[in-house]
Amino acid sequence: MKPRWLFAILCWLPLPILAAEPAGAMSGADVGAQLGRLLGGLLLVVGLIFLLAWVLRRVQGLTPRGNQAIQVLSTQALGTRERLVLVQVGDEQVLLGLTAGRITPLHVLKQPVVLEPPATAAPANHEFARRLMELLGKDHKDKP
Template sequence: MTTLYSRLPMALLASALPLLAQAAEPGKPIATPMAEGHMGGQLVQVLLGLLLVIGMIFVLAWLLRRVQQIGPRGGQVIKLVASQALGPRDRLVLVQVGSEQILLGLSAGRITPLHTLKEPVHVADTEAATPEFAQRLMELLGKDQKDKP
C-alpha cells in the first residue's frame, strides 16, 4: 500500500529529471519556464489578480457603508447633541436621552454628569456634533467634489 507521502519523492524526482539531464550537457543552456516567454502572461495574470483584490476591497467598503445606513435612525434613544474638546483627553458632551439633555464631562476613564438642562438646547443639523476627524474628512471630500466639474 503506497501513500501520498511515499509517492511524493518519486514525483519530485520525475519532474526534476529533465532539468538534471540538461545540466549534464555542458554546452546547452538550461530552459526555465520564465525563459520560454511565459513572463508576460504571468505579469498580466498578477496584475489582473491585484485589480480584482482592490476592486473587492472597494465593493466591500461600499456595501459596509450601505449596511450601516440601513439601521434604525429615528429609533435611537440616546443622541449626541454637541461635543467640545477641552484638552487632549478631556471633553464636554451634551447628550439627549428622550426629552432630557445632560451635560457630561469626559476624561481619561471617567464620565461625570455635570448638569441637567431644564430647557433643551436646539442645534441645527449642520452643527450637530461629529468627531473632528470625520468632520475634517467630510470638509476635504466636499472641497474635492466642488473642484471637480
C-alpha cells in the same frame, strides 16, 4: 521514524523539478503569463475591496438614524483627550465628561438648554471691498 522519512522525501522532491529548468531560461511567454496572472489577482483583490466597501455602506444605511433616543446636542473640547458633551436622552439633558478611559455624568439639567443657531457673520468690511474694486478697476483700465 516514519515522519522523518516523510519529511526528507518532501524536502528532496522539489529539487529535481527545479534542477530541470535553469534559473535564467524562462521564455517571454512564461513571463507574460505570470505577469498576467499577477495583474489579474491584483485586480481581483482591489475589486473585492471596493465591493466590500460598497456592501458596508449599504448595511450601515439600513439602520434608522432619524428616530434615535440619544442625541448629542453640543460638545466642547477641554484638552487633547477631554471634552464635555451635552446629550439629550428622551426629555432629559445630561452633561457628560469624557476622558480617554471614562465617561462620567456630571449633571442632569432640570431645565433643558435651548440651543440657538449660530449668529451670522458680521458684514464684510466695505472699505476693503471698495479698495479691492478700485485696484481691479485700475488693472483693467491700464490694459489695452
